[in-house]
Amino acid sequence: MCRSIKTLRPPYTEAVTEEDVRAAALQYVRKxxxxxxxxxxxxxxxxxxxxxxxxxxxxxxxxxxxxxGTAPRKP
Incomplete structure (x- = not known):
């Protein structure tokens, strides 16, 4: 499901923006x-x-x- 949603956690993505998170949410809700x-x-x-x-x-x-050892990040 939702193959166009990219993984948003390290080590896959280091710099996640609010726009990235919202785009993933939008794709999910659309699906x-x-x-x-x-x-x-x-x-x-x-x-x-x-x-x-x-x-x-x-x-x-x-x-x-x-x-x-990667600590939780703040969005």
Whole structure:
């Protein structure tokens, strides 16, 4: 699923931007919902989902520690 979403943790990616995290969240929500661009009546729910997935992803990445001593990072 979502093959276009890249891995956002070290050692795969060292410099992750907020835009990277949001783009991954958008791809995920598009895949799950089946909408590339939701209709007006679904737009608020779609954007809220992207915001929530973005926040969850940032929290996850900040909490991960990679074997080899890499400390958790702050998004």
């Amino acid at each position: 799950v919902s089946g909408f590339r661009h939701p209709a007006a009546h679904n737009a608020a729910a779609f954007e809220r989902a992207v915001d929530e997935v973005t926040a969850a992803t940032e929290e996850l990445l900040a909490s991960l520690s990679v074997r080899g």
